[in-house]
Amino acid sequence: MSPKTAFGFKSAIRREDFWTGLLCLSPTLIIVAVFTLFPVLFSFYLSFHRWSILKPEKPFVGLDNYTRMLSAAEFWQALQNTVVYTVGVVGIETPLALLLALALSRKLRGLTFYRTAYFMPAVTSTIAIAVVWTWLYNPQYGLFNDFLRLLGLPEPGWLVDPVWALPAIIIMSIWKNVGYHMVIFVAGLQAIPDVYYEAASIDGANAWRRFWHITWPLLMPTTGFVLITNVIFSFQVFGPVYVMTRGGPMRSTTVIVYYLYQRAFEFREMGYASAVAWVLFLIILILTVIQFRYTRKGVEL
Amino acid sequence: MTVKKLTSWLAGLLLHLPLLGGAIFMLLPFLWMVSSSLKDNAQVFQFPPQWIPQTWVWENYKAAWESVPLGQYYWNSLVVAGLTTLGQLATATLAAYVFARLWFPGKDVIFLLILATMMIPEQVKMIPTFIMLKTFNWIDTYQGLIVPALVHPFGIFMLRQFFLGIPKELEDAARMDGCSRLGILFRIILPLSRAPISALAVFVFLFQWNSFLWPLIVLNTQEKYTLQIGLAMLRDELGTNWPVLMAATSLATIPLIVLFLAAQKQFIKGITLTGLKY
Numbered sequence: 001m002s003p004k005t006a007f008g009f010k011s012a013i014r015r016e017d018f019w020t021g022l023l024c025l026s027p028t029l030i031i032v033a034v035f036t037l038f039p040v041l042f043s044f045y046l047s048f049h050r051w052s053i054l055k056p057e058k059p060f061v062g063l064d065n066y067t068r069m070l071s072a073a074e075f076w077q078a079l080q081n082t083v084v085y086t087v088g089v090v091g092i093e094t095p096l097a098l099l100l101a102l103a104l105s106r107k108l109r110g111l112t113f114y115r116t117a118y119f120m121p122a123v124t125s126t127i128a129i130a131v132v133w134t135w136l137y138n139p140q141y142g143l144f145n146d147f148l149r150l151l152g153l154p155e156p157g158w159l160v161d162p163v164w165a166l167p168a169i170i171i172m173s174i175w176k177n178v179g180y181h182m183v184i185f186v187a188g189l190q191a192i193p194d195v196y197y198e199a200a201s202i203d204g205a206n207a208w209r210r211f212w213h214i215t216w217p218l219l220m221p222t223t224g225f226v227l228i229t230n231v232i233f234s235f236q237v238f239g240p241v242y243v244m245t246r247g248g249p250m251r252s253t254t255v256i257v258y259y260l261y262q263r264a265f266e267f268r269e270m271g272y273a274s275a276v277a278w279v280l281f282l283i284i285l286i287l288t289v290i291q292f293r294y295t296r297k298g299v300e301l
Numbered sequence: 302m303t304v305k306k307l308t309s310w311l312a313g314l315l316l317h318l319p320l321l322g323g324a325i326f327m328l329l330p331f332l333w334m335v336s337s338s339l340k341d342n343a344q345v346f347q348f349p350p351q352w353i354p355q356t357w358v359w360e361n362y363k364a365a366w367e368s369v370p371l372g373q374y375y376w377n378s379l380v381v382a383g384l385t386t387l388g389q390l391a392t393a394t395l396a397a398y399v400f401a402r403l404w405f406p407g408k409d410v411i412f413l414l415i416l417a418t419m420m421i422p423e424q425v426k427m428i429p430t431f432i433m434l435k436t437f438n439w440i441d442t443y444q445g446l447i448v449p450a451l452v453h454p455f456g457i458f459m460l461r462q463f464f465l466g467i468p469k470e471l472e473d474a475a476r477m478d479g480c481s482r483l484g485i486l487f488r489i490i491l492p493l494s495r496a497p498i499s500a501l502a503v504f505v506f507l508f509q510w511n512s513f514l515w516p517l518i519v520l521n522t523q524e525k526y527t528l529q530i531g532l533a534m535l536r537d538e539l540g541t542n543w544p545v546l547m548a549a550t551s552l553a554t555i556p557l558i559v560l561f562l563a564a565q566k567q568f569i570k571g572i573t574l575t576g577l578k579y
Contacts, residue, residue, distance in 0.1 A: 016481070016482055017405060017482060018405060018406070020399075020403060021404070023395075024396060024403075024483075025399050025411070027451070028395070028415070031451050031452040032418060034433075035430060035452075036426060036452075037418075038429070039425070040421055040425060040429075042429035043429045046428065053432065110317075115323055115569075117324035118323070118327055120327060120558060120561070123507070123557060125553070126513065127513055128529075132331075132550055141345070141543075143329070143333050145412075146349065150349060172491040216402035224340050236422055239529075239533075241532050243536055253424050257514070260424055261518075264427070264428050271449050273428055274428050274429075277425045277428065280425070281424075281425050282420055284420070285420060288420065292375070
């Protein structure tokens with residue numbers, strides 16, 4: 001297309017593009033402006049004010065909410081619980097999901113049964129699962145302690161024991177999500193072209209070397225995706241804690257979002273809770289950037 | 302030959318044994334849920350535990366259905382998740398089309414800005430949005446749940462990726478015939494995008510169906526509870542009446558599990574399509 005003849009044509013297209021674009025984008029832009037951009041700015045503003053929502057006045061308190069938070073033992077405990085939960089879930093679940101995917105991405109007897117069984121918890125709601133597992137964890141009559149009793153092993157109090165409550169929620173979360181990540185790993189494995197493996201077999205590479213030199217580096221984008229999303233979701237865990245323990249016993253399962261929820265909607269400390277939300281935001285942002293960089297490097301290898 | 306056979310048999314055993322054990326562990330909670338839901342209060346506390354109840358107490362299901370408006374909860378969840386999904390599909394399709402095909406001033410900047418909002422956790426927006434809904438008088442309403450969730454950057458991003466992959470040549474002929482920009486979206490792009498759109502629909506619907514924190518904050522009256530909120534509240538109300546509680550949980554989960562079993566292939570395709578294209 002020569003620029004001379006193109007000009008008039010192009011501007012007519014552009015005029016239509018502009019009006020069509022405006023029409024198509026306006027719902028998205030309005031919603032994003034009202035329900036994302038404004039809330040984010042307002043939340044930042046609130047984090048420097050004290051506000052109980054019941055009263056109209058919200059005095060400016062500077063960094064007071066932040067300094068109060070950083071010197072509150074409860075905040076640090078919530079942060080610690082969240083980190084323990086996240087490390088526990090992501091650290092155990094990711095290798096487990098990868099192992100399952102490796103076993104279930106080839107021809108195997110009972111493949112459909114296995115995949116269905118492992119994936120089933122992932123399609124059930126977290127809240128329903130949490131109710132069922134509360135019953136399984138019941139210290140006197142729950143299924144788990146029934147088993148341990150039959151085997152003559154010590155029976156932990158699970159959700160009523162401050163030592164065991166958080167691990168109990170971690171175990172449940174792994175059970176719930178391992179199938180979901182398995183499916184994503186299977187898709188990642190199937191995307192690796194067979195020619196690489198064929199070439200490696202001709203060179204006489206054994207299974208471990210094939211995994212380490214082909215599967216692992218080529219699977220890195222998938223691994224990165226699983227790690228990033230799992231860390232983000234785990235850091236925001238709330239439902240199971242609300243249903244199973246309400247943050248107890250002795251705050252041993254009070255994770256950061258539950259702490260935030262309590263501060264905002266039980267104690268009505270909107271400013272303070274906003275400051276907690278911003279710290280959560282910052283932590284998630286930093287973790288994402290670190291993981292993104294690290295897994296990107298893996299792809300380039 | 303026989304040694305070879307033996308080792309391959311052993312290898313198979315080594316693979317199947319942990320896989321089978323794991324699979325049983327995955328199914329156990331579901332089986333226990335159904336088993337407990339059919340027991341009376343004496344059987345449920347029995348030791349050693351029995352998987353198949355001596356007498357099947359179907360009344361638990363009746364009690365569960367009558368103790369709370371479970372049917373209403375189902376309907377509420379269906380309405381909220383369904384409308385949110387439809388809304389998100391509409392906004393995502395239109396916006397993705399603009400970002401993939403049209404000229405628009407500052408297009409790339411706007412796209413990156415919207416994409417960047419994906420990093421913002423729900424909890425940051427939660428408090429201000431709650432205050433905003435209060436001034437709109439939208440607390441304890443469905444629009445309070447639906448409207449703030451009408452746009453999600455993920456859907457826009459995913460559909461844009463797909464639209465970019467559709468060859469432009471397909472549109473040229475229609476363009477020559479005087480088809481408008483919107484006409485191209487509806488007549489050419491959309492018919493080619495059934496797979497990613499239905500994948501996105503499954504993903505959004507599941508996400509909304511399972512959403513908990515936001516409905517917990519917004520809803521106050523029982524008749525408006527979604528299924529998840531209803532279940533969580535039922536857990537508080539029924540306390541240790543495990544048979545009825547398990548019957549209610551069965552009623553809340555089994556239809557979805559059956560649906561999943563029936564449409565497993567599409568389900569998994571949807572998850573992988575949405576999961577990988579981030």
